[in-house]
Amino acid sequence: MENNLSLSKGKINSRKIAERVIFIFLRLVAVFVLGILGIILYFIFSEGFSVLSIGFLTEMPKEGMTEGGIFPAIVGTGYLVFFSMLFALPVGVCAGIYLQDYAKQGFLVKLIRLATNNLAGVPSIVFGLFGMAFFVHFLGFGASVLAGSLTLSLVVLPVIIRTTEEAVKTVPREIREASLALGATKWQTTYKIVLPYAFSGILTGSILSVGRVAGETAPILFTCAAYFLPRLPNSIFNEVMALPYHLYVISTSGTQIEKSRPLAYGTALVILMIVALTNLIAVILRNKFKIKQ
């Protein structure tokens, strides 16, 4: 019988070596991933930082988009984020609450969940095509902020539904029961107990989808994005410029691609910063509203 306290080295050593090798390997992989991210960030920063200025953020593009700023694209993206959230948030949050708390768990709910998950995996260009066919042509919105926002809201709807469901699921059963046992109705329990409790989770999901909306290109390609439009839209039935599409345009199909290259990096940097900022806000708000148990 082997003595557990034996200090003999043979076997223990080979295990230790394996441990070390694996450990080093895992660490290398982690560093590699971080490194790539770092390189991308460094590259965009170093190329784009020199372009950043107040003017870049507040001026119209000039000289065939080789000079001037990206103001209309920033505003356009702002509009798209605002309106797509306006549509997607209420629908997504309600759907998530319904699926988790109200619907009788069964075949239908499973089917809806499956559909939602699949929707989340649909390539965004498909949403773009659908948006063009349905919102732009069938409903006759034309290429417009409205059509673009609705299409984008479809892209993020599954995300919002899922995060809402997950957030609602974390509300302890005991607390719901306590509320119901005090004579609260189900709806009172939902909005007085469940929603405040799940709020930080829902908020996080929503803000992350803001980042998604700000960065998506394919869904707006045929539904609202203007190649060049040196004025702001004055209604939701106008086309708009938007940051991701603008980036695409000036780096691939502009009039003088080489000349507008710095602007492209600047635009990429602005998109990155917007996404980073929304994620940062998400983290801060999550901590602020998190209910400790």
Next chain:
Amino acid sequence: MNKIKIEAENVNFYYGKTKALSGIDLKIYEKKVLALIGPSGCGKSTFLRCLNRMNDLIDGTRVEGKILLDGEDVYDKNVDVVKLRMRVGMVFQKSNPFPKTIFENVAYGLRVNGTKDKKILQEKVEQSLKQAAIWDEVKDRLHTSALSLSGGQQQRICIARALAISPEIILMDEPASALDPISTEKIEYLIHELKNLYTIVIVTHNMQQAARVSDFTAFFYVGELVEVDLTGTIFTNPTKKQTEDYITGKFG
């Protein structure tokens, strides 16, 4: 003899296809304490949760038989569950205050039932906290989070919360099982005080506790009510062998 407050008639209960209660006949007397004892899984909590229809929340459950509250079947189609739960309050095993202030916790039941008058709310909250013997400990911090209190204090907040809507019956599901001996003693003392005003049904795993706090004791075993009698009788002179074995610690 006291008035019968609740009467269970031939109650069967199913979780899906599993039968959890069979043929329960039990009378609960007004302003008395009834203790439900028995090994884990014997159906005592299930029975308790039938009394305010908390089991409705679990998908796939089914009840047969009648549970009469003042002669009215609580499982009747016309019964408003909200009204039922206002008359039959509940304190849970794990203290479960809402992540709100102490005041809002106690005022919750009143608020959801439409009380808006601040004066009434304040009076009722104070009165309930006093009844739950926790007023002195929290009166200076009513507007701090209830989660900042100790476990025993939280449980008394939960009792105050249940009292605030003036129920007639209070169901307690092992209310002291997660508490230290001192907090437990406070809860037990509270039960003594409260039974002057309320009918109390308490589920407990602690036999001494059942003996200390209750007037009647019912012994459940594998979904059946084996025996119910005056607590003194059950603990000194039970008629069924199973009851005797359980209370003397031979099994369970």
